[in-house]
Amino acid sequence: MGTDSRERMVRSAAYLFRERGYSGTGFRDVIAHSGAPRGSIYHHFPGGKAQLAEEAVRYAGEFLNSGIVAAVEGGDPASAVEAFVGWWRQVLVKSEFRAGCPVVAVTVENNDDAPQLAAAAAAAFGRWQDTLATGLGNAGVADDRAARLARLIVAAVEGATILCRAHRDVAPLDDVVAELKEMTRAAVREAG
Template identity: 85%
Template sequence: MGTDSRERMVRSAAYLFRERGYSGTGFRDVIAHSGAPRGSIYHHFPGGKVQLAEDAVRYAGEFLNAGIEAAVEGRDAATAVDAFTGWWRQVLVKSEFRAGCPVAAVTVESHDEAPQLAAAAARAFDRWADTLATGLANAGVPDDRAARLARLIVASVEGATILCRAHRSVDPLDDVVRELKTLVTAAAG
């Protein structure tokens, strides 16, 4: 029951949360999806489903942040928005609008008995915004404006993915991208 099965379970939980949400994903689902040994879930996650979810949110946050870093590296502000949102577009289309953001899924279902879930989600969202803000600042957006625009980008894209799932169309995301690119291009001067 090594680290590999633990990592597979964390990745599987993040993947399943995208489509089923936190409440709709059970340990059995994670075991089946990951192919991990049945008894390994309690071995690796003695804190239960909350611990697994917290680790899945951390994993998803780091995974997406790596994509954001690549998107903003050495690019202008509008291209960074395209690169960041292009991944979401692929996820939505490939999943036939069944998959969204695992971090958002856990966030909306977090509860008072597990405040660490909301805290983990907040850290992921903040990290994405910080990375975007750095990229925007590097593209010429003043630092204080870059931070606000980065938070707007994260919030807009998260909201757009929900609308896309509801409408089964990428049109809401495309609309948001067009407006965000206009804003960041103007802000970069």
């Protein structure tokens, strides 16, 4: 029962939350999807489903943030928007619009019995915003404007992802991304 099975369970939980949500995903589903030994889930997650979900949200947050970081380091904030959206677009199309954001899935369900899930989701969203704001700041955008624009990017992309699922079409995401990239470029031009 090594960390490999633990990591597989965390990744599987994040994957399953994208399509089934927090309430619709049970330990049995995670075990079946990950191929981990049955008893290992209780060994690795003595805090139960909430602990597993918290770690899955952290994993998903870090996974997506790594793509944003790579684009931000390239120096073009509009590319960071594209990197942020590119993964969502792929997930939507590949899943035939059944999958969305695992962070949103955990956030929107009533988790009064597990407040750590809201905190983990807020941290993931905050990390994405910070990374995007850093890229904008590095391009010369004032810190307060960069922070607002980064929050708008995250909120708009998450909202567009939900619209894509409802319409079973990537057009809402494509429209939002085009506008966000233009706004980002305009903010950089104004700062220069």
